[in-house]
Amino acid sequence: MVFRFQGGVRVPHHKALTEKKLVEDLPMPERLIVPVSQHIGAPAKAEVKRKDEVKKGQILSRAGGFVSAHVHAPTSGTVAAVEERPNPVSGKALSIVLEPDGKDEWLEGLPMAERDPQTATPDEIRQAVQAAGIVGMGGAAFPTHVKLAPPKDKPIDAVLINGAECEPYLTSDHAAMKLRPDDMLLGARLIMKAVGATRLVIGVEDNKPDVLRDLEKRTAADPDISVAALPSRYPQGAERSLIHAVLGRKLPAGKLPMDVGVVVQNVNTAIAVSDAVRFGLPAVDTLITVTGSAVRDPKNVRVPVGARFEDVLAFCGGFASEPAKIIYGGPMMGFAQYSLDVPVTKSGSGILCLGAGDLDRRPLQACVRCGRCLTVCPMGLVPTRIAELVEAGDFDGAEEAHALDCVECGCCTFECPSRRPLVHAIRTAKLVIRDRMRKRV
Amino acid sequence: MSDVNTVETLKEPLPVPEWLTVSSSPHLRGPESVARIMWTVNLTLLPAAVWAVAVFGWRALVQIVVSAGAAMATEWMVQKLRKVPVTALDGSAFLTGLLLAFCIPASLPFWMTGLGSFFAVFVAKHSFGGLGQNIFNPAHIGRAFLLASFPVQMTTWTAVKSHAAGAVDGITAATPLGIVKEEGFAAMSEHFGSGAELYWRLFMGNVNGSLGEVSALLILLGGLVLVWKRYIPWESPVIYIGTVGLLTWAFSGDGGVFTGDALFAMLSGGLVLGGVYMITDYVTSPITRKGQMIFAFFAALLVWLIRTYGGYPEGVCYSILLMNCFTPLIDRLVRPKRFGQEKGATHV
Numbered sequence: 001m002v003f004r005f006q007g008g009v010r011v012p013h014h015k016a017l018t019e020k021k022l023v024e025d026l027p028m029p030e031r032l033i034v035p036v037s038q039h040i041g042a043p044a045k046a047e048v049k050r051k052d053e054v055k056k057g058q059i060l061s062r063a064g065g066f067v068s069a070h071v072h073a074p075t076s077g078t079v080a081a082v083e084e085r086p087n088p089v090s091g092k093a094l095s096i097v098l099e100p101d102g103k104d105e106w107l108e109g110l111p112m113a114e115r116d117p118q119t120a121t122p123d124e125i126r127q128a129v130q131a132a133g134i135v136g137m138g139g140a141a142f143p144t145h146v147k148l149a150p151p152k153d154k155p156i157d158a159v160l161i162n163g164a165e166c167e168p169y170l171t172s173d174h175a176a177m178k179l180r181p182d183d184m185l186l187g188a189r190l191i192m193k194a195v196g197a198t199r200l201v202i203g204v205e206d207n208k209p210d211v212l213r214d215l216e217k218r219t220a221a222d223p224d225i226s227v228a229a230l231p232s233r234y235p236q237g238a239e240r241s242l243i244h245a246v247l248g249r250k251l252p253a254g255k256l257p258m259d260v261g262v263v264v265q266n267v268n269t270a271i272a273v274s275d276a277v278r279f280g281l282p283a284v285d286t287l288i289t290v291t292g293s294a295v296r297d298p299k300n301v302r303v304p305v306g307a308r309f310e311d312v313l314a315f316c317g318g319f320a321s322e323p324a325k326i327i328y329g330g331p332m333m334g335f336a337q338y339s340l341d342v343p344v345t346k347s348g349s350g351i352l353c354l355g356a357g358d359l360d361r362r363p364l365q366a367c368v369r370c371g372r373c374l375t376v377c378p379m380g381l382v383p384t385r386i387a388e389l390v391e392a393g394d395f396d397g398a399e400e401a402h403a404l405d406c407v408e409c410g411c412c413t414f415e416c417p418s419r420r421p422l423v424h425a426i427r428t429a430k431l432v433i434r435d436r437m438r439k440r441v
Numbered sequence: 442m443s444d445v446n447t448v449e450t451l452k453e454p455l456p457v458p459e460w461l462t463v464s465s466s467p468h469l470r471g472p473e474s475v476a477r478i479m480w481t482v483n484l485t486l487l488p489a490a491v492w493a494v495a496v497f498g499w500r501a502l503v504q505i506v507v508s509a510g511a512a513m514a515t516e517w518m519v520q521k522l523r524k525v526p527v528t529a530l531d532g533s534a535f536l537t538g539l540l541l542a543f544c545i546p547a548s549l550p551f552w553m554t555g556l557g558s559f560f561a562v563f564v565a566k567h568s569f570g571g572l573g574q575n576i577f578n579p580a581h582i583g584r585a586f587l588l589a590s591f592p593v594q595m596t597t598w599t600a601v602k603s604h605a606a607g608a609v610d611g612i613t614a615a616t617p618l619g620i621v622k623e624e625g626f627a628a629m630s631e632h633f634g635s636g637a638e639l640y641w642r643l644f645m646g647n648v649n650g651s652l653g654e655v656s657a658l659l660i661l662l663g664g665l666v667l668v669w670k671r672y673i674p675w676e677s678p679v680i681y682i683g684t685v686g687l688l689t690w691a692f693s694g695d696g697g698v699f700t701g702d703a704l705f706a707m708l709s710g711g712l713v714l715g716g717v718y719m720i721t722d723y724v725t726s727p728i729t730r731k732g733q734m735i736f737a738f739f740a741a742l743l744v745w746l747i748r749t750y751g752g753y754p755e756g757v758c759y760s761i762l763l764m765n766c767f768t769p770l771i772d773r774l775v776r777p778k779r780f781g782q783e784k785g786a787t788h789v
Contacts, residue, residue: 006780009471011469012469168469240780240781250780250781251781252779252780252781252782253779253780253781253782255781310455310457313455314455318455318456319455319456319458322458322459323458323461324458324461324462325461325462325463325464325468326458326461327466327468331466331467331468331469332466332467332468332469333466333467334466334468335466336461336462336463336464336465336466336468337461337463338461338463340455340457352468354468359462359468360469360470362474363526365475365528365572365573366571366572366573366574367573368475368478368572368573368723368724369573369723369724369726369728370478370723371723371728371729371730372473374728374729374777375730377777378780379779379780380777380778380779380780380782381777381779382728382729382776382777384728385728402779405779405780408466410466410467410469413467413470414467414469414470414471415471415473416471416473417473417474417475417477417478418474418475418573419470419474421464421465423465423466423467424464424465427465
């Protein structure tokens with residue numbers, strides 16, 4: 001059975017642009033911009049310098065600790081520079097500029113001769129994932145091998161594969177589940193083995209009936225695997241909402257899924273785990289949806305890590321109309337861009353180009369205290385109250401009002417009839433509060 | 442990456458957009474707006490307004506036009522003076538005016554209506570900072586102002602057309618609650634009947650009173666639409682109206698406990714109007730569902746106290762204004778439960 005998670009909103013899906021399209025490979029661009037660090041955790045350190053020749057799969061930057069991840073060369077070529085470059089998430093970031101030689105030559109020994117996944121031990125699985133530099137592809141980019149190594153006192157009984165894809169417009173997870181369902185299931189099995197879980201649940205929103213039917217057929221003989229058809233309601237794919245909906249377990253703010261015995265992995269992460277364990281393949285490409293009314297030919301595209309938006313958009317026919325906003329990720333949680341000279345990173349899920357007509361430019365009004373933001377908040381916060389405190393500069397008050405609990409899903413702002421930028425205010429509060437905490441320590 | 446080649450499709454550089462909007466997520470917004478909500482609420486009051494005109498005649502129509510018009514004109518004027526964006530057409534000022542018209546007798550001189558409406562918008566709404574900032578329900582402040590200033594005119598009721606044979610506009614008649622207050626329940630029954638007949642008349646809107654007090658049915662239908670649209674919670678009206686009924690049944694009967702006439706109490710006066718349209722006012726009621734329920738319960742208690750022991754026959758207006766004072770306190774004490782937190786951990 002599926003539980004109804006707390007809060008949430010009904011969003012327009014806008015998935016028709018790409019949901020029926022197959023995955024196309026982006027031809028190798030003339031230049032890749034590979035950020036040195038592409039995950040949450042300790043930053044990785046560059047291991048190459050200008051003029052170095054690299055092979056595909058070679059480590060470009062090495063993990064800076066356990067909670068960190070390597071970055072590998074997406075193709076063979078020459079390092080043209082290691083310098084600050086525009087970044088779609090952090091504004092600017094130290095990046096390795098790679099000029100492909102067009103040969104796409106793998107590092108010697110890659111891909112490995114296939115390893116029988118049945119024989120892989122939990123330790124081998126973790127090592128393979130760590131070596132492959134896999135990070136969560138749902139957006140947060142948390143190093144995957146860390147999630148596969150839960151501490152002894154936190155037994156994991158369930159692995160949850162997140163195929164909800166509740167963000168409007170995006171269809172990359174959907175496309176992956178259609179393209180490589182068996183690899184996804186295999187990756188999920190490997191994750192189960194690594195964490196010692198006894199059951200596997202694959203959660204998919206019911207706006208993807210083809211995938212649901214297919215997965216049910218494929219897993220019919222496995223008593224420990226269940227496929228959960230989830231109501232298409234945003235943010236169904238948010239970790240807490242998903243765990244609640246599928247397992248009925250409530251994960252409070254500040255706790256991790258492992259605290260309630262769960263490991264959650266995205267569809268594409270599971271596929272990457274399968275590739276890493278079986279063939280030793282590093283995470284050097286990512287599946288993204290290029291979509292929006294301003295794109296001439298919306299597509300699901302597999303792109304090498306580091307491909308610039310400009311090259312990806314050119315492959316999709318360029319612009320059908322003047323884009324007003326270009327977003328990295330989905331429209332609810334994605335990042336608006338100021339340049340097309342930014343690269344797709346490992347955890348990329350989409351490039352969304354909205355036209356002027358898609359933007360809401362109605363004026364901001366005063367809060368009328370309608371309470372909609374409370375009703376839709378999946379974390380049980382009072383967003384308008386926190387925003388008022390932030391406007392008044394009362395960050396202690398915002399902290400007491402649990403601003404740090406906010407997952408920035410955007411439901412409150414979506415729902416606000418006065419169109420108040422609530423998430424923006426809460427994000428500000430979080431930055432200031434965290435900054436103060438660091439100074440206190 | 443199966444085949445390797447350079448991007449052949451890109452013959453000429455991609456035209457870089459001249460400008461891009463950069464803002465914080467979410468980049469999608471829902472369809473709702475303050476104006477849409479306010480005008481929808483106004484629309485749900487239309488049937489009751491039409492019925493009021495049918496029952497009280499052309500004066501009722503003029504009252505509505507004067508009241509709503511004065512409210513919007515006042516809003517326009519204040520906002521022009523304050524040099525802030527004019528929102529006179531967002532339906533909020535119209536709603537204040539409409540609700541005020543629903544709280545006054547049809548016979549009230551029009552200039553008084555206009556003055557009350559001006560007071561409601563100018564003093565109760567804009568002197569506090571405008572929409573979203575007012576502490577008290579503007580329409581009810583307007584009514585309280587008129588009652589304090591013109592007590593005679595505010596309690597002189599026009600007889601409804603179908604009641605009291607040969608009645609014409611301007612003939613005064615008492616309201617059911619007024620007679621109960623002055624002469625007792627039995628006297629009221631002589632005028633308006635009792636039992637099913639009385640309830641039916643109250644329900645359908647066939648008794649004397651303010652414009653919006655006449656038909657419980659049409660107000661309730663409007664309320665159902667608002668609940669269905671999720672503009673108001675169902676709990677508040679049910680608790681407010683139900684509690685008044687329960688208290689009256691339990692303690693206000695002539696024959697001891699549990700002999701009071703609950704249905705009469707619930708259908709008479711402005712209770713239904715207040716329960717559906719006044720205690721559910723966003724700005725002046727608590728923001729949490731639980732807080733709204735507490736608000737509704739105590740407001741109901743006040744209605745019953747005023748009707749039973751107070752000097753007025755009706756207590757809806759003051760019950761809500763008094764509870765408006767407690768809204769900030771309720772909001773301070775009642776917070777929603779944080780997701781996944783055990784009980785007691787809410788206020789950590």
